[in-house]
Amino acid sequence: MAKNIYGILAEFDTATQLVDAARKVRDAGYRKTDAFSPFPLHEIDEALGIKRSILPYLIFAGGITGLLAGFGLQYFVHVIDWPIIVGGRPHLSLPAFVPPAYELTILFSAFVAVFGMLFLNGLPSPYHPVFNVPRFALATREKFFLVVEAADEKFDHEETRKFMETLGAQEVFDVPE
Amino acid sequence: MQVDKELQQKLRPAMVEGEHTFASVTDKISDVTLKKRTPFHWFIGFGISFLVAQLLLFSVVWLLANGIGVWGNNQPVGWAFDIINFVWWIGIGHAGTLISAILLLLNQKWRTSINRFAEAMTLFAVACAAMFPLLHTGRPWLAAYWLFPYPNTMGIWPQFRSPLIWDVFAVSTYATVSLLFWYVGLIPDFATLRDRAKNKYYRFVYAILAWGWRGSARHWHRYEITYLILAGLSTPLVLSVHSIVSFDFAVSQIPGWHATIFPPYFVAGAIFAGFAMVLILCIPLRHWYRMQDFITHTHLVYMGKVMLATGLIVCYGYAMEAFFGWYSVAEYEVFMVKNRIWEGPYWWSYWLLILCNGLSIQLLWFKRFRESEFWLFTISVVVSVGMWLERFVIIVTSLHRDFLPSSWAMYSPQIWDWTMFIGTIGFFFTLIYLFVRFVPIISIFEVRTLLPDAHVHGHQQDFDESVLEVEYTYDRTDPPNS
Structure with missing residues (x-):
């Protein structure tokens, strides 16, 4: 034994x-x-x-990714793929692009925070x-x-x-x- | 030096009353889920809620079969019950996030025993809220391409300059992050249920939900980082969500909507309505499940105070709205204010709103009302009605008098507006009843940290207590040279 x-x-x-x-x-x-x-x-x-833990740095990186993804998506949609003038605004209407990019920053950070924590903890581990x-x-x-x-x-x-x-x-x- | 017990109780009232140990706290809360027989009133409450929820099902089927013409919406009142109810529900959700995130960052220990069900309330309220704008599209499955940016066969993208798309992002992020936050808080408690369950099916389900949590120090270390950062993320999130909801109105040019005060005014209103709902839920809950030791009288009084404070901010908002209209000297704005308050056909709704949200809360200044559960409950119900009326006033009175008198119209809700709204209330309570039955209603591991035994002695003095001690001795020391 x-x-x-x-x-x-x-x-x-x-x-x-x-x-x-x-x-x-x-x-x-x-x-x-x-x-x-x-x-x-x-x-x-x-x-x-x-x-x-290195977790806070990962979360920060996740947040930056979300921010860039948010702006990138809107830039692609409104400037590259299908530029169309709405309400006399420029194609790159930065102030209007803030809210979605802001929300995606938080969304990505939160995902990294939760799944990063579980991953670094080695969970799920039904047996120990x-x-x-x-x-x-x-x-x-x-x-x-x-x-x-x-x-x-x-x-x-x-x-x-x-x-x-x-x-x-x-x-x-x-x-x- | 001994800290005076009475003074300490006064400055920092105990958040857990009665004699409790880690084991008794664990047993008392988890027994509701695992051991006690489901009380009879649970079946009654669940049954009624579930029946009322069928109204929602029926209304949705009727709506999808016939189109949104079954509602009372017309031109110019194109946004009516659906947006009123959307804003009402999502506002209710906000108190849950305030309690779980903002009060955590502010180190308010009293949040600990109410955060679990306040967060559940958030999730369920957001679920009810999201239904309204989706169903307002008439054919939600066809609306997906202009709500979410995915490459579709029509080559069409959403319009990111529109507040309605901001709303989609804000509300879906809010729902997701709230769910993650709630679930992370539940993991250690699911582990407790797994280890205490006798029934093997329960044990199996809770084991899956607990992800193999074992309370390891390394796990707790990362867990606490995650929990704190999620709180830090949820705080700007919750403020942004209702700000963006208010942008739906404020970014437009309708008199009565186009006001810069909208974001803070909406956020305060949301927290106001949310605390009213938390009180409506927790006053009966603490009696039914005998949780008075954890949800103490102090908790109720604190919530009453928060309601009074946010209610006063909302009243300031009402005053400012009227002031802005007058100060703008814009013809349409001045007309709107007059029409809303005394000249228009909906004047009664404005004054009912002032009665519910402005006057009723003034009772909370007095200890007699603030400390009485009956009055807190009654005022909370009145405030919930008032907050619904607030959205009715903002939406209907601003829209029904358009710029041109030729497009003026009256709005009156139809039967299907009411059934759907009442149906979501049934749906909300159905979910609350299921939650109370299957999930620990109070965060067990966090309540354990409130017990005096949770302090490690002899290494590091508890900061709070040492501060208290210094202040106290300073106060009581005799003046020098006397």
């Missing part, structure tokens, strides 16, 4: 315990770690050393090894979990488990692959 494990999971009762434990795990030199909580915890990012621990169902209710992955360089089943047991966890589980 010890062969095929994904990692070792510790369960905590409070957010403070989780953050303290995450700090200790990181200080002990583990890097392939993750924490699970029923709501976002800002302190955990720093405790686990999570770097700021941590789901094998029955108690893990409480991660979406009230409990806090910390996992050290077997893929970590410092990981040693016996030793890591012993170390995890010193963190004040409610319970420590082996997570089968």
